[in-house]
Amino acid sequence: MAVTAVVVAQQRPTAPAPGPAAAPPVRTTTGVPTSAAPDLRLMSAVQVLTRAADLTVGAADQPVGPGQFRYVGEHTWVQRGVHTGYTYLWEQEVDRWIPANEHDVWQETRRILSTGKFLGGSVPQPQAPDPAIEDTDQGQRQGRCGDFFPQAKPPKKCGDATDWDSPAFYAALPHDPVALYAKLQQLTKARGSTPSVMFPFGTEILRAGQMPAQLRAQWYRALAKIPGITVQAAEANLDGRTGIALGLDDRHEIRQLIIDPATGGFIGERTIAGAEPDEPWIKPGTQLGAGAITTAVTGRLGEVPPK
DSSP: OOSOOOOOOOOOOSSOOOOOOOOOOEEOOOOOOGGGOOOGGGOOHHHHHHHHHHHHHTOOOOOOOTTOEEEEEEEEEEEEOGGGTEEEEEEEEEEEEEESSTTSEEEEEEEEEEEEEEEEESSOGGGSOOOOOOGGGSEEEEEETTOSOTTSSSOOOTTOTTOTTSHHHHHTSOSSHHHHHHHHHHHTGGGTOOHHHHHHHHHHHHHTSOOOHHHHHHHHHHHTTSTTOEEEEEEEEETTEEEEEEEEEOSSEEEEEEEOTTTOOEEEEEEEEOSSOSSTTSOTTOEEEEEEEEEEEESSTTOOOOO
């Protein structure tokens, strides 16, 4: 993500579902003054990830008490229509509320904000209609253990240690960086466990917004062991927050992970077209996707915390 791009903030669902009264939402963060940060332009990707890990070790996750929910808000730009010979970039928001007990009811709200950003195609834009909006692209759904689509195959299971939407996945992970790196290799074995596979896979797990702070610190140290990661932007603006972008360039695309240098927090990720994009109509340097992540604790199902 050598190109700086801006993505906007959390989605705003229609109306909060009624629920028990509770304390105001508390955003998860840690307090390290920005003035204490070193000059990131002089740091390597390994140094940045190591520093983020050190900062995260001192972070404390806001606990989710009885009747409360962990809120994970994601504002994304995603590609659509690629297989039809042209590419649009859609803007979407996904809000999720995860109860303290995963066996209780979860809620997810999806909203399409924009469908009209045309990135190019084998035909001019007037001949490239917007891809159809599917039922799964938007709407509000509830389900125990995050099972929002009960008809999907394979079925979603409570306590599945292979599903990074489940707390069981994180409970089963080791806390040693070397062992975590080996686990990441194992999880990506079917796709070759190459750096260009391991790095986006590791970033995708962070996007779930559920990794505990202490484990996330060691996850950063494991990612630092992936060859080829570089600092690509010392001031990347993502969703109104400034972070440092670490990326891996495989010439087809550049996948970036963005970290808040003051707190070590994971802000989000984005993808930029490399020197040789997969699609002939995409220009090098084009933003192909992005996702900004925010987590908090809320007192009601459907409550979106203030920015």
